[in-house]
Amino acid sequence: MSAGALAVEHVGKRFVTPQGTVTAVEDVSFSVKKGEFVSIIGPSGCGKSTLFAIIGGLLDQYEGRVLVDGHTVDGAHHDIGMVFQEESTFPWRTTIENIAFPLEVAGMPKKERLEKAVHFLELVGLTDFAHRYPSELSGGMRQRTAMARTLAFEPKILLMDEPFAALDEQTRLLLGDQVLRIWRELNQTTLLITHNITEAVQLSDRVLVMTYRPGRLKREVPIDLPRPRSSEVVGSVAFGQLVGQIWKDLREEASRGMKATEGGRND
Amino acid sequence: MKAWLHRPALWVLPFLVLGLAAQEAGVRLGFIPQVMIAAPTAILGKMPMLVAEEELLERIGLTFGLTFAAAALAILAGVPVGWALHRFRLLNRAYESWFVGLGAAPLILLYPLFLVMFGRNLFTITLMGFMVAVIPVVLKTREGMDGVRPVLIAVGKSFKLSGLRLFWKVQFPAAVPVIFTGIRLGLIVSLINIVALEFLVNIGGLGRLINDLAERFETAAMYGAIGFVVAISVTFFVLTERIELWLRPK
Numbered sequence: 359m360s361a362g363a364l365a366v367e368h369v370g371k372r373f374v375t376p377q378g379t380v381t382a383v384e385d386v387s388f389s390v391k392k393g394e395f396v397s398i399i400g401p402s403g404c405g406k407s408t409l410f411a412i413i414g415g416l417l418d419q420y421e422g423r424v425l426v427d428g429h430t431v432d433g434a435h436h437d438i439g440m441v442f443q444e445e446s447t448f449p450w451r452t453t454i455e456n457i458a459f460p461l462e463v464a465g466m467p468k469k470e471r472l473e474k475a476v477h478f479l480e481l482v483g484l485t486d487f488a489h490r491y492p493s494e495l496s497g498g499m500r501q502r503t504a505m506a507r508t509l510a511f512e513p514k515i516l517l518m519d520e521p522f523a524a525l526d527e528q529t530r531l532l533l534g535d536q537v538l539r540i541w542r543e544l545n546q547t548t549l550l551i552t553h554n555i556t557e558a559v560q561l562s563d564r565v566l567v568m569t570y571r572p573g574r575l576k577r578e579v580p581i582d583l584p585r586p587r588s589s590e591v592v593g594s595v596a597f598g599q600l601v602g603q604i605w606k607d608l609r610e611e612a613s614r615g616m617k618a619t620e621g622g623r624n625d
Numbered sequence: 626m627k628a629w630l631h632r633p634a635l636w637v638l639p640f641l642v643l644g645l646a647a648q649e650a651g652v653r654l655g656f657i658p659q660v661m662i663a664a665p666t667a668i669l670g671k672m673p674m675l676v677a678e679e680e681l682l683e684r685i686g687l688t689f690g691l692t693f694a695a696a697a698l699a700i701l702a703g704v705p706v707g708w709a710l711h712r713f714r715l716l717n718r719a720y721e722s723w724f725v726g727l728g729a730a731p732l733i734l735l736y737p738l739f740l741v742m743f744g745r746n747l748f749t750i751t752l753m754g755f756m757v758a759v760i761p762v763v764l765k766t767r768e769g770m771d772g773v774r775p776v777l778i779a780v781g782k783s784f785k786l787s788g789l790r791l792f793w794k795v796q797f798p799a800a801v802p803v804i805f806t807g808i809r810l811g812l813i814v815s816l817i818n819i820v821a822l823e824f825l826v827n828i829g830g831l832g833r834l835i836n837d838l839a840e841r842f843e844t845a846a847m848y849g850a851i852g853f854v855v856a857i858s859v860t861f862f863v864l865t866e867r868i869e870l871w872l873r874p875k
Contacts, residue, residue: 411779414783415782415783416779416782416783434782434783434784434785435785436785438783439783440779440780440783442776442779442780444774444776445776446776446777446779446780448777448780448795448798448799449799450798450799450801450873450874451874452874459784459794460784462794463784463785463786463790463794491874504780508783511784
């Protein structure tokens with residue numbers, strides 16, 4: 359699996375609503391180097407998910423451009439694999455069939471694709487659950503299945519939108535360890551969209567902080583914690599300082615978001 | 626005992642046996658007039674006569690075949706129309722109320738008109754069976770497609786699926802449970818309408834047989850024939866359940 363470099367240049371998106379035009383994202387530019395792990399963090403309503411959909415090619419008619427290895431990408435692209443916030447496994451397929459789905463779509467023969475899926479099944483530690491249906495798995499296992507399915511697509515860039523948002527904190531930390539292990543093994547360029555500061559600091563090389571609506575990049579925080587990391591890093595002083603530093607920026611934006619939401623309710 | 630606990634579907638059996646025993650006793654002791662309700666043993670006793678003299682198997686085959694044909698046509702036409710109502714919202718706004726209205730209307734009352742237009746034949750019966758079956762198939766297909774979680778579609782699109790491939794790989798399997806509810810409803814109303822029409826116009830399979838036997842006051846044999854209508858209904862139910870499980874395992 360080869361890594362790719364991602365560049366987002368002056369991306370903006372406006373939505374026309376009955377209440378008027380809403381600017382969700384405005385003039386966002388950043389890049390992710392090959393094999394780098396970058397997180398984008400921002401308060402609810404800052405346009406993180408809009409940015410995720412634009413980069414993944416699920417939204418069109420936006421300003422700016424998205425490039426992979428210097429080439430502009432338009433629409434869903436083989437170089438970019440997406441892991442979604444919501445539970446997204448196909449309930450009518452077993453774990454291995456879910457993982458083999460993108461290979462089936464690509465026209466790979468059944469025997470070959472199931473053999474290949476086994477590799478990704480092992481990678482996410484679900485070998486014993488190959489023939490179980492999603493309804494028989496825990497939330498964490500389902501998200502690992504979804505991640506393995508995306509990795510089986512062999513994208514250059516892994517794009518994740520709050521994949522562990524619905525999970526409890528302990529599971530989230532432990533899955534973070536697994537994500538780091540997979541990232542190390544595959545040397546996968548990864549962009550994580552999240553609202554969880556701990557998760558962003560635990561996993562990333564850099565954290566990009568976004569403003570409340572319209573979503574712009576406010577600050578870039580390099581995470582200079584030593585690698586390889588594990589969830590034990592959350593107990594270190596340096597970790598606490600980085601979390602505090604990001605929260606300082608984020609607090610202002612989250613407060614703005616809260617005021618805007620409450621104001622909207624009072625209107 | 627454990628086997629019973631694990632198969633709740635069997636829990637109805639004691640009540641069924643109890644009901645049949647009560648019916649048998651009621652008829653034999655004279656509490657229930659035999660001309661209205663026959664004893665279960667009398668119904669069973671009429672089976673050889675039904676097979677030998679009334680062409681029971683051929684009639685079962687005919688009613689089964691007509692219902693199957695009507696339902697198959699309803700699926701072939703109803704699923705694409707339901708998908709179109711989901712895909713084109715304007716179309717849905719224009720026609721949804723018509724489908725809902727037709728679904729609530731007793732279309733069987735139009736049978737004299739159909740007899741005049743198409744004649745007293747099996748085609749007319751199949752057509753009327755189709756008409757009542759297609760409506761729940763259309764409405765439930767639209768409902769099933771509307772109910773597909775957007776994230777599943779987004780997953781399909783992220784793997785570069787679109788159009789018909791997105792429909793077959795993601796939308797259809799996701800909507801199968803709701804679509805099959807429509808197909809089952811369609812089969813049941815189709816069977817009811819087909820048997821009723823066979824009864825009313827005195828052609829075809831089991832409906833015609835029930836009519837013949839009722840006119841001859843063969844009460845026990847008539848209940849036997851009604852029992853086979855129920856058996857056809859159960860067969861269709863089991864068949865659709867199997868097909869649904871094959872198309873969508875969980």
